[in-house]
Amino acid sequence: MRNSLTAGLLIIGNEILSGRTREANQQTLGEALARHGIRLKETRVVEDRQEAIVQAVNALRATYDFVFTTGGIGPTHDDITTESIAAAFGRVIQEVPEAVRRLREYYGAEGMNEARLKMARVVAGAHLLDNPVSAAPGFRIENVYVLPGVPRILQAMLPGILSGLPDGVPIRSTSVTGWLRESEIAEELTAIQAAFPHLDIGSYPFVRDNRLGTSLVVRGTDDIARVAAVNTITEMLSTHGVESSIEPTV
């Protein structure tokens, strides 16, 4: 792969692991980062437990250019992300006047209470992130972006966050779909992948309307190589007598 910028994602929450809540942020982030030229390389999901969060965030921030965390920055007892990030960085937590101001604006001065004030306390030295939907600010400390878990809020914050990140070369993918089993073309695909070492070629079988098909996804930062690989795949499929369709590049 010839993409220099990488990211890791840490999803924090018992509700994801128990199956109560279906995780919805990884796909959003993976796609948005790829368009921005940042490759999401690893995701971890851990419980609301400080030791687990500290260990995971320290492993990820040492490995990838950027780390995003989701979940656990609300006002209740099970929201322990901020204190866990502070522990991971060996820093204290500080009340940030600007965050208090935003919370007062949102809840009204008479609506402030201890639980809401908790959301104005972030890791010392962190930068507040803009949250256009609710008042709880996410924050950034070094290469770690601490975000809320509610998908609607995360999505609203994402454009602002991305605009502050350095641009990599966008990672695009083109999918070729043919009505055959992947095991019929495995050897040819191996050769095509070898011919385009800087691209990722993935093979994904599926069943639709009781027919077996395979989607071949060509992904990478080199537009010319990607088009060449797609053409090679289409020709290969036609030698099998299989018609193929090319989906729009994303």
Place this chain on the structure above:
Amino acid sequence: MRNSLTAGLLIIGNEILSGRTREANQQTLGEALARHGIRLKETRVVEDRQEAIVQAVNALRATYDFVFTTGGIGPTHDDITTESIAAAFGRVIQEVPEAVRRLREYYGAEGMNEARLKMARVVAGAHLLDNPVSAAPGFRIENVYVLPGVPRILQAMLPGILSGLPDGVPIRSTSVTGWLRESEIAEELTAIQAAFPHLDIGSYPFVRDNRLGTSLVVRGTDDIARVAAVNTITEMLSTHGVESSIEPTV
């Protein structure tokens, strides 16, 4: 937590990290394991890269009672899970006659090719798992269960796998939903969690029909404590003048 059996999940596949494919197995596995008394404690998603797979599976199998992997056991070049698991265990890969027999039965003797035979090669010493849908067998080696990524196939294999696992005490949860903001009850919730240390009490805000609500999820293996905690929460909500509804226990 008083649940002795734990599990980790390793999801293998570039398509999940890039956002092309929405991950669908974690929720299925998390729920099924909880019903069986096994707590899913951590999930990792890694790329189709041997080093990443080896590192993750070795970390997880040393930490949890059981590890499940999904994805990467098909016939194509990007299916590298089996060789990566072999590397993690320091073992070779062997063709298993029983697996060849199942593949021949599925594809027909004339339909066998090198790519399909690849699916009959598993880590030496592994036990084949039953796959009622397609012919590619998953396998188990020590405490690691290597499963396909296609949700429909994984779901079909799950009952057979679970029946071979030791039973823990089922982890059940009861949700209480009230129409208020979680920040209004955060302090009381902290006290209730402290009163029931063996239960997990989670607070999840939501917006429905333009109204703000909070779901309080009480989860654990102790049925009597769970009922008591739910009653305490319901009473607490009523002191706020909030009507609450209790969802059926799952």
